Amino acid sequence: MKLDRSQYEGVAARAECLVSHEEMETALDRMAETITERLGDKDPLILCVMTGAVITAGLLLPRLDFPLRVNYIHASRYQGATSGGELAWRHRPSDAIRDEHVLVVDDILDEGITLDQVVRACHEDGAASVQSAVLVAKQRPHQCEADIVGVEVVDRYLYGYGLDYKNYFRNARGIYAVADEDI
């Protein structure tokens, strides 16, 4: 479903900026340092969880100055909605994962169901090791933890830096909380 221009502008005007562009860039620098310490000598496979992590991966990769390869996995449970359902698998590169040191990159850890199942899938597919990095973790209990976290944010519905609101706003230059009336 498309938002018309006035709906789009209304959502943006009512949203609250929780983490600025500058703070996100600093968080990405810190994440890249930690990834380099842990995986810099392991020739890892960086696995981007589509679609939201495309921004996180795109901003992290040029900060990583060591041999690595990139692939993607597509598992989705929100599909444009503001609450999650069953995880739907769209792409699972099982053959590419075998014997690899995998870094799963996602945009957000919320309930942790997606990350838990993606990490389990990598182990099932024979990865040599699996670590995970998320740009944003919500301050709430999760089904699993991430090894590397960019920023921790209150438990509200968020958009920006890859996170969508009704498939829009993935390109927003900060992390924004959607107003209650728009959820």
Ligand SMILES: O=P(O)(O)OC[C@H]1O[C@H](OP(=O)(O)OP(=O)(O)O)[C@H](O)[C@@H]1O
């Ligand atoms: O911790 P959870 O509660 O499982 O939620 C986290 C997941 O939700 C979002 O994906 P979504 O299913 O919205 O797909 P998208 O990446 O296409 O936006 C996000 O990209 C994470 O993968």
Ligand SMILES: Nc1nc2[nH]cnc2c(=O)[nH]1
């Ligand atoms: N866009 C978006 N996707 C999510 N998936 C899980 N939590 C969230 C959230 O707060 N925002």
